[in-house]
Amino acid sequence: MSDAPIIELQDVRKSFGPVSVLQGIDFRAYPGKVTALVGDNGAGKSTLIKGLAGVQPYDSGTVMFDGERVELQSPRDAARLGIEVVYQDLALCDNLDIVQNMFLGREEMSHGTLDEGVMEKDASDALRSLSVRTMTSVRQKVASLSGGQRQTVAIARAVLKKARVVILDEPTAALGVAQTAQVLSLVERLAHQGVAVIIISHNLQDVFEVADYVAPLYLGHLVAEVPIAETSYDDVVGYITGSKTYAGAETSA
Amino acid sequence: MTDTQTTASGPDAVLIASGVEGGVRDQVRAWWDRVRGGEMGALPASAGIVVLTVLFTFLSPFFLTERNFANLLTQAATLVMLAMALTFVLLLGEIDLSAGVTSGMTMALFVVLDNVFAVAWPIALLAAFGAGLATGLFIGFFVARVGIPSFVVTLGLFLGFQGLALTIIGDGGLYRLQVREILAIQNSxxxxxxxxxxxxxxxxxxxxxxxxxxxxxxxxxxxxxxxxxxxxxxxxxxxxxxxxxxxxxxxxxxxxxxxxxxxPVVVPIVLTILWLGTFLLDRTRFGRYVYSVGGNAEAARRAGINVRMIRWSGFVLCSTLAVVSGLLSISKVGSVDAAAGREIVLSGVAAAVVGGVSLFGGRGRLLHAAVGALVIAIITNGLGLLNLPAGVNFMVTGSVLVLAATVDAVSRSRASGTVRRN
Incomplete structure (x- = not known):
């Protein structure tokens, strides 16, 4: 862990009524690295992410961004810091084309009208920077794209915003083998650009293929945050199911 | 993270196209691909105009005359205007069943203010537009703010405004339009x-x-x-x-x-509104957001778009343009009665759908609605020349509507089977 973390959560907590979903989480994400957040249903992955996105602020705890304490009270706070979330249900408009989707909500204007030329240029550049080659035209309607291509558009949208932290919620859940490989290599290229990538996944195979760190959650606790090279598939399964604690991992490592 | 990064200037760079490359032939092929992919736009309706024109020219010697052509345009103007008004809410995936009676009620207000209360006509006109605007705000409040389906809200208004028009005009009453400037729109x-x-x-x-x-x-x-x-x-x-x-x-x-x-004077008026509306939808943020809300409201919301405001504006635009449609109507008919605008709204929706505007939102253009309205106006005009009973007109129009919807649905389902590729 050579670099300083771009995001550091210290003892964040969140409860819904009597149910405490996050029970004091410490979590870090590093620029240029992929951190996988894994855990069973109800472990608190989504709640942790929603706090980072500003959608559902944490009850207590500290969020450090670039070493400074920040407040994440609304999606706007998160966007201002450069935190982008790519949700599982991609939230793209089928009736708009790729460029229009990538710029939705922050269109380039000139003389009060949409500047399609500049938007098309920037969108193409963003896709190129991710070495995307699976699309025939940036003016294709999103309706005609495959699941992997849609995921690509959603990720490129985050790149376009010069995001510093990109959170991917189950990016490969609905994809076939070839498309999963595409998206995973996209995730790697995103990290190569210096972006801190946080990926939520149920698929440990994907996690071991793409992640630098793995952070298993178990019933509202972060069991560990370990470099992927220093742990094993079985250990991670153990952390997720609660049959192993982090100390156990160190002995096995 | 073991693979090497491909640089942006590598051979991959050229592989994402704009879709504008190549000569005329490539562009025509790309257009044809889009048509086969289900983006037919006003193509079926335009073909319909050609077929109907040929058909009625054979059936009636009067159809293809200069006089009937001018007459057709002025007849169509009201419906063209209303179909364009409705397009703004249809694009949002909403509907305004009250657009017709809004035009009728505001015109009743206009004519009664002018005739009975001797209000100067520009002020009466302003009041009519004010009432249209207020109607849009009212619908928008209940749809975007309270969250009632637009079908229900505007159905309620559809009934309510008929009552309001009846109250303004009186049972069985009819008022003649006496404003020469307004009559001139459709008659000069x-x-x-x-x-x-x-x-x-x-x-x-x-x-x-x-x-x-x-x-x-x-x-x-x-x-x-x-x-x-x-x-x-x-x-x-x-x-x-x-x-x-x-x-x-x-x-x-x-x-x-x-x-x-x-x-006819009405032609440049309708064309100007068509151009302004198209400019708004194609070239401004507002227009882009209208399409995005109609396509996926949740995506629009997450992109930071004020979905509620966009919906609200759509209803205001629709109701306000419905007033214009009412003006064209009374200018043509010369009078207003309590039933004004009651029947035309469904023809307006039909016109938009025939032209290729989707009822599910997000797809269609003002020009499509205008072309669809021309199709329906040609049917009405042509069948009228043949002296067929009014019942036939309704049946033919209904069949055309279902036919247009079928063409749309078939092309779309075929497209989803073939175009998706990886």
């Missing part, structure tokens, strides 16, 4: 040179926007479509527009004593 023509001037202005606007768009793309460093397409577009406008203006420039008077010639 521009001088012959005015029609040609209009054509020149249209050509100028088309050429200027094409040139400006191309310049903008060049400045941004993205390729342009081949310039031949601009010439083709201008040629089409010149030929079609020139033919229309030429026909309307002929004397079409029924009596040899008088000369009636020139483009």
């Amino acid at each position: 023509n521009m001088p012959v040179w005015g029609g040609w001037l209009m054509l020149v202005v249209i050509l100028g606007v088309v050429a200027a926007t094409s040139v400006l768009d191309r310049r903008r793309r060049t400045r941004a460093g993205v390729p342009n479509r081949t310039v031949t397409l601009v010439w083709v577009k201008l040629a089409v406008v010149l030929v079609v527009g020139g033919a229309v203006v030429a026909v309307l420039s002929q004397n079409r008077s029924a009596s040899p004593a008088a000369i009636v010639a020139g483009v």
Whole structure:
């Protein structure tokens, strides 16, 4: 862990009524690295992410961004810091084309009208920077794209915003083998650009293929945050199911 | 993270196209691919106009005359206007069943204020537009704010406004429009040179926007479509527009004593509103957001778009343009009664759908709605010339609507089977 973390959560907590979903989480994400957040249903992955996105602020705890304490009270706070979330249900408009989707909500204007030329240029550049080659035209309607291509558009949208932290919620859940490989290599290229990538996944195979760190959650606790090279598939399964604690991992490592 | 990164300048860079590359033939092929992919736009409706024109020309000697052509345009104007008004809410995936009675009620208000209360007509007109605007705000409040489906809200208004018009006008009452300026819209023509001037202005606007768009793309460093397409577009406008203006420039008077010639005044009015509305939808943030809300409201919300405000504005635009449609109607008919606008709204929705505007939101253009309205106006006009009973008109229009929806659905389902590729 050579670099300083771009995001550091210290003892964040969140409860819904009597149910405490996050029970004091410490979590870090590093620029240029992929951190996988894994855990069973109800472990608190989504709640942790929603706090980072500003959608559902944490009850207590500290969020450090670039070493400074920040407040994440609304999606706007998160966007201002450069935190982008790519949700599982991609939230793209089928009736708009790729460029229009990538710029939705922050269109380039000139003389009060949409500047399609500049938007098309920037969108193409963003896709190129991710070495995307699976699309025939940036003016294709999103309706005609495959699941992997849609995921690509959603990720490129985050790149376009010069995001510093990109959170991917189950990016490969609905994809076939070839498309999963595409998206995973996209995730790697995103990290190569210096972006801190946080990926939520149920698929440990994907996690071991793409992640630098793995952070298993178990019933509202972060069991560990370990470099992927220093742990094993079985250990991670153990952390997720609660049959192993982090100390156990160190002995096995 | 073991693979090496591909650089942006690598051979992959050229593989994402703009879709504008190649010559005319490539562009035509790309367009045809889009059509086969289900983006048919106004193509079926345009084909419908051609078929219907040929059909009625055979069936009635009067159909393809200068006089009937001018008459057809003025008859169609009300429906064209209403279909365009409805497009703003249809694009949002909403509906306004009260658009017709809004036009009727506001016109009742206008004419009664002018006739009975002797209010100066521009002020009465302002009051009518104010009432239209208020109607849109009212619908928008209940749909966007309270969260009631627009079908229900506007159905309620559909009933309520009939009552309001009845109250304003009185049972069985009918008021004549006495404002010459408003009557002139549908009953007078521009001088012959005015029609040609209009054509020149249209050509100028088309050429200027094409040139400006191309310049903008060049400045941004993205390729342009081949310039031949601009010439083709201008040629089409010149030929079609020139033919229309030429026909309307002929004397079409029924009596040899008088000369009636020139483009009806309503034509440039409708074209101007069509252009302004298209500009709004195609070239402004607002327009983009209308399409995005209609396509996926949740995506729009996450992109930071004020979905509620966009919905609200759509209803305001629809109701306000419905007032314009009402004006064209009373200008043509010359009077207003308590039932004004009751029946036309469903024809308006049908017109938009026939033209290719989706009822599910997000797809369609004002021009499509206008073309669809022309189809329905031609059916009404042609069947009227054949002296067929009114019942036939409804049945034919209904069949055309279902046919148009079927063509749309079939092309779409075929498209989803073939176009998806990885």
